[in-house]
Amino acid sequence: MNRLKGMFDIHADAGYYAAIKAAIQAVAHSHHLARIETPILESSDLFHRGMGADTDVIRKETYTFNDRASRSLTLRPEGTAGVVRAFIEAKLYARPEPVKKFYYDGPMFRYERPQKGRFRQFHQMGVEVFAEASPSVDADLIHASVAILEHLGLTAHLELNQLSNTSKPDYKAALKAHLKPHLDSLCADCQTRYADNPLRILDCKIDATHTALQNAPMPLDYLSDEETAYFNALQDHLKALEIPFTVNNHLVRGLDYYTGMVFELKVDEAILGAQNTVAGGGRYDDLVHTLGGPALGATGFAFGIERLVVALKAAEIAPLTDPLDLYVMVLDASVTDYALQLVKALRHAGCAVMMSHHDGSMKKQFKTVTQLDAAYAAILGPDELASGTVTFKHQASGTAHRLNLSDTATMTRILHGGDA
């Protein structure tokens, strides 16, 4: 039995996941984000309506199947739709605070060909903020995403764009009209995009230098005065926050629900290859209403946890570790009960303790101490038992103390880093 394609067990990298979790919790605390967890399995319809039935993710990347009652269910491919569904279902929009902020993290599923930084089961952490559209709310949200990176000691580059909400159809039509005469000279992918999702042509890597794209109408040209003012205000706020960014007019996101500001955090391509976007997000001001809630705007982002793990390794940032304070060596089965009692008392005092359960030779047990990288070794044998003591040995320095077996207070102090 092997694991499924594109899925993996987390053990060797668990310390990196723990470090990321700690950073998420630190930012969730300082931004006062409320925890929200939604089911991994939802009605297929939710994602069709939320992300757009014509998006690639929905068309060919979802794990969709019928349950025993023939209901079509889908393993969530992203987190936003579920959070919005929960937000509406529990009428969280009625909560008193004017800006309602949530965060989540967990596994997501997309049926794709795995490659670097991309898997079939992967993990995201996301933040969703429900509030009237406001540049300062967006700036605050972006700040949260940047803060997570800062906590981790990572740097990424912020790219920003503003999609036109009000004149979206106009712009699409203008872009298609402009590209129509050049259609034959565009790459094969772009020719299909022309019909399916013309905005994505702007983001094409192959045709990036194509003359037809160089002078194509840009989304920013089609912004209303109001939207332009919004985008300018957002940029001013980011400058006030001292968050560097570049405006990327070609930045288009692949999910249908994005309406206004969109952004991505990217790391060096040398680190993550083609999947160098570690976080992406933007405004989705229609989604709450689309899914049956009130006309309330929202903004959010999601990080790809696995991509952060790769970035942490590349930056040689140490994973979180959980060191062992003490290993109790049991030299003879006759002292096992005393060892168990000692270990119990120290654990109650908050120390990380393990003990030998196979009373091998002393040499062998010392080897185990080394392998476990315990800070202290305790020796408990017939000699100690006779005198009611236990020997504590500091591994790094080699100095040893003979302590009274019942003096767990002193032991605890030593294990917590104090002097004997």
Place this chain on the structure above:
RNA sequence: GCGGCUGUGGCGAAGUGGUUAACGCUCCGGAUUGUGGCUCCGGCAUUCGAGGGUUCGAUUCCCUUCAGUCGCCCCA
């Protein structure tokens, strides 16, 4: 879904159409039966992803398949 590369013990990694598949690390045992982490000695793949074919003979050649990896598409 399409394309490139790869597949030898826990890990890294040589190798060849032919009786016993290097080496390094790890691990295990011992030298050294209450103080180890050094050193030395010994041990650990009937087997080279799986299935089939060619051959007197294949881990080495061919086909198929599976897996991994990177890229395309798309996305976090």
